[in-house]
Amino acid sequence: MSSSGLPDLTSRQLETVLALAEYGSFIAAAALLKTSQPAVTRTVKHVEEVLGLKLFDRSTRSVQITAAGKEFVGVAARMLNDLKITIRSMRELSDQRRGQIIISSIMSVANGRLPGLVSAYRLDHPGIELHVRDGVHGAVMEDVRSGAADFGITYLDDLPDPFMSVPLGKEEFTVVLPRHHELAKKKSLALSDLKGAPLVSLPSDSRTRRVIDSAASSIGLTLNHVVTVSQFATMLGFVRAGIGLAIAPKSGVASFLGKELSAVPVRGRPLARDLGVITLREREPSPAAAGLMSLLRSSWNKP
Structure with a gap:
């Protein structure tokens, strides 16, 4: 435990717990993380000791995540997502010619209007890597809420308070x-x-x-x-x-x-x-994400 009272856990240790939760196998988690099975075992045991909670039930044949483990994995995933977004944003501040944008979009937009607009954006920003997550309205909101996406494109009716929106059409x-x-x-x-x-x-x-x-x-x-x-x-x-x-x-x-x-x-x-771009009120978009959102607003209704 650190002097601040927070658990002394690294991002690598959190990633190890997430990998084991996803694959349910020490061998598979070790392969994903490019480390050894004993190293994964030691890391998970250390995290459990620091937290004072059992995150996984182990047997000779299987690994099952506990209720406490599920809750911890959800929090850890959000922490890592926020950390990744923060690091990415800092890098983009120093060099706006490189970066990554993650867009979460409802399927109709991802299949229809979005590809042409992304193509236009990449003509002026070839160094920006774009990831598109397509899904239903609820999944788009959760991607934005959790930090898995920089912004979302979805329906604007009945948006809860944490979100702010810009209409597109x-x-x-x-x-x-x-x-x-x-x-x-x-x-x-x-x-x-x-x-x-x-x-x-x-x-x-x-x-x-x-x-x-x-x-x-x-x-x-x-x-x-x-x-x-x-x-x-x-x-x-x-x-x-x-x-x-x-x-x-x-x-x-x-x-x-x-x-x-x-x-x-x-x-x-x-x-x-009504369709539009949604973001979280308290989360400032990266320069690259802000640039793409600006293009969406200005070009959405053009042929």
């Missing part, structure tokens, strides 16, 4: 269906046109699905979700196979349509959501 919805389908000839479709039609959809807890179901419920319609998937590419694969239709964000499916699929706009009650 609206995301509109479309019905995706096989090109030979009878509804593909329509110039637009109302949700009521889809009554009874089999749908391939995202999970019921996704923000996209909730918005669609809410719009249908407002007109007394219950949609017929027959297949649930977690990715847009998978969704359109099932539509292409003729299993059902899909209601999806226009920008998220445009690049997947090809010759076999058509997209028809949804009319009537507007299915549209």
